[in-house]
Amino acid sequence: MEPSEIFTILFVALFLLVAIGVVLLVISRRFGMETGMPGGEVFYEDASGQAQEQFVSKRLLMSGKPDYLVKDKSGNLIPIEVKSGDAPRAGRPYESHLMQLAAYFFLLEDVLQRPVPYGLIRYRNRTLRVANTDELRSRLMEVIAQMRRLMARGGAQRNHNQEARCYRCSMAHACDERLGRHV
Numbered sequence: 001m002e003p004s005e006i007f008t009i010l011f012v013a014l015f016l017l018v019a020i021g022v023v024l025l026v027i028s029r030r031f032g033m034e035t036g037m038p039g040g041e042v043f044y045e046d047a048s049g050q051a052q053e054q055f056v057s058k059r060l061l062m063s064g065k066p067d068y069l070v071k072d073k074s075g076n077l078i079p080i081e082v083k084s085g086d087a088p089r090a091g092r093p094y095e096s097h098l099m100q101l102a103a104y105f106f107l108l109e110d111v112l113q114r115p116v117p118y119g120l121i122r123y124r125n126r127t128l129r130v131a132n133t134d135e136l137r138s139r140l141m142e143v144i145a146q147m148r149r150l151m152a153r154g155g156a157q158r159n160h161n162q163e164a165r166c167y168r169c170s171m172a173h174a175c176d177e178r179l180g181r182h183v
Contacts, residue, residue, distance in 0.1 A: 040078070044069035047082050057110040060144070066104045066119075077112065079104040079119040087123035093130060097121050102140040105132045 045051060047067040056063040068080040081101055088094055093101070101119045108116050121128045130136070150156045158166075163180035172178050 040070045040072045042068060043071045043077055055104075055107040055111045057107050059110055060106060062103065062107065062144070064100075064103055064107055066108075069108070076117055077108060077114065079108060079116065080122055081119070082122045083124070085124060087121075087126040087128060091128070093121045093128050098130065098136070099140055099143050101130050102132075102136045106137065106140060 044053075044066070045068050046065040051065055054063045054065050066079040067082045070078045070080060072078050079101060081097065081104070083097060092098075098121075101121060105116045105119060108114075116132050118129055118131050121130060147156075158175070158177040158179075161179065166172060166175070166179040169175065169178070
């Protein structure tokens, strides 16, 4: 094979690799737009449950690990919480999911010392954007105060009769009120 033939083959192979890369980039951006996920660099990931680092607020005495932190085009760190179910029909996140994201807003601002303008809750069928507002922060502080009052009185009581909820509960291992045999 002559050097010009080798050069042509290498040039065509390089061209094909670049073309495939561009196609994959376009597909990934289109997928991001369709899912409502922001473009940007993944700064932190715990969706797999493998992240070791927790964000800890000594001021509020709480800790947590968002599923993702993505650095958006403006340099903001955006917490993303991934849920396995469908989004509520009303288009507003479930209250517990909203409070979880609000807690991540607080934790990230406390630990990283930078504002968090918004976050995302990614449901199976839709992504909901949640603004980090003073009203949301006030609601979170009320929930935390209520939780602390309950803990001071000996803890909370189960407030449902749904075996499936007990089965998925992160506190099932320590709960003496859990429902069902499989829990």
